[in-house]
Amino acid sequence: MSNNTATIKTRKNLVSTRTITMTALLAAISYVLAFLEFPVPLSPSFGEFLPFIKTKLDIVLFNALPFNILKGMVIGAITMMIYKKLTPILKGETWK
Known part of the structure; x- marks a missing residue:
């Protein structure tokens, strides 16, 4: 070596x-x-806008989690649609 x-x-x-x-x-x-x-600056506004949100866990469960699941599904769908076209590039093959 x-x-x-x-x-x-x-x-x-x-x-x-x-x-x-x-x-x-x-x-x-x-x-x-x-x-x-x-103190988190946005916490009071969550409580005023959505009265059932009381804790940080509620903020995660009702605000962050649903949007992250939706984002994951959208990104997954886009990936599934373009994967076939990207496979030659990912495998290092040349264009035909």
Whole structure:
């Protein structure tokens, strides 16, 4: 194995180690911040507009979750429609 190949593998390992470390660090910070109580500017407007929303879980279940499901279905449908045309490009084949 040449020195250049070893250097490339070392750089790839370093990049993936950094990526994993940053992901773990940000996940830990998000986990801690999830349990801290701080005022969210939009919370009162949710309560006024939709009176059945009382907690943060209600905000997620009634506001974020349905739109994320809808978005996933739309993106999935678009992907299913264009996948056949993109298959040669994804497999590295040339145009015919």
